[in-house]
Amino acid sequence: MGTDYSTRTLAAIVLIATVLGMGITARLGMWQLSRAAQKQALQTALDERGHLAPLDDATLARTAPEAEAQHYRPVRLQGEWRPAATVFLDNRQMNGRPGFFVVTPLVLPGGDAVLVQRGWAPRDMADRTRVPSVPTPAGRVEVRGLIAPPPARLFDFAGGAPGTIRQNLDLAAFAKEVGVTLRPLSVQQLDEPADGLSRHWPAPAVDIHKHYGYAFQWFAMCALMAGLYVWFQLLRPRLRRRA
Structure with missing residues (x-):
């Protein structure tokens, strides 16, 4: 039992x-x-956002929630480059090749700025400290692209050291460094000025x-x-x- x-x-x-x-x-x-x-x-x-009419500096987001709602919308901006603030983000790939993302603030007519991911450049394997010379026109320019989040953060062995070559870029800290207010987003440039950069950005995907x-x-x-x-x-x- x-x-x-x-x-x-x-x-x-x-x-x-x-x-x-x-x-x-x-x-x-x-x-x-x-x-x-x-x-x-x-x-x-x-996908639907990518087919909407381009935004301009007047309609570009000023807050993080607004920016998230605008990610991957077309944008057409006019402004002036801040070439002295150009940064080369290291260990970035495009089409499977290692190199730099070249980012430069574009100062808008209102005085604030947006960080533009201008394109990708290969690194010099013989001298890892050498960066390519990227032509940056003076005066008013027009930039066409897609609104995107700031460049993705990678593991940083140097602990966020400043300089022309960097692993990551924090928008708030960078804005203080260059003395300009940055919108809480970035722009992936799509037009093709004669600057030698590649712009084969991956399609936005989840x-x-x-x-x-x-x-x-x-x-x-x-x-x-x-x-x-x-x-x-x-x-x-x-x-x-x-x-």
């Missing part, structure tokens, strides 16, 4: 654990699918497929639990009794 009771108790515990495990993994799989749906909606919104991959893993774990329970708790005992 005691043995039967213990067997039934153990079977009940295994059943409850299996049901809980399947419920949790199935729920996590559904959550990943919902995240994929959200990212898909975001991707659609980003990582949707990873959520489908995670969902598959959770659903696979759920199915595995169900299969193991059926085999060890139902089929295998019956096969043993028949034998």
Whole structure:
């Protein structure tokens, strides 16, 4: 009697654990699918923004929430370069090649500025401290591009050291350094002045497929639990009794 009771108790515990495990993994799989749906909606919104009319300096965002809503919208700005504040962001790739992102503030008619990612330049492998000479016209210029977040941050061994060559650029600190107010965004330049820079910027995209991959893993774990329970708790005992 005691043995039967213990067997039934153990079977009940295994059943409850299996049901809980399947419920949790199935729920996590559904959550990943919902995240994929959200990212898909975001991707659609980003694609639609790229076809809107260009913004100008008057409609360009002045706050971080406004800037996020304008990411990847076309923009057409007029202003004057601040060539002395040009920075070369190191360890940046374009088309799989290492080099620099060249960034320069563009001072707008109102006196504030926007950081322009002007393009990519290869590094000199013989002298890693040498930067290319990038022609920067004086006077009023027009820049066409896409509004984008500031350049992505990379791990910085130098701890954010200043200089012409840098690993990262913090907008607030850089604004104080150059003495100009920067809008809370950047612009990826798309027009092609004769400056020798490459501008094959990757299309704005969100990582949707990873959520489908995670969902598959959770659903696979759920199915595995169900299969193991059926085999060890139902089929295998019956096969043993028949034998």
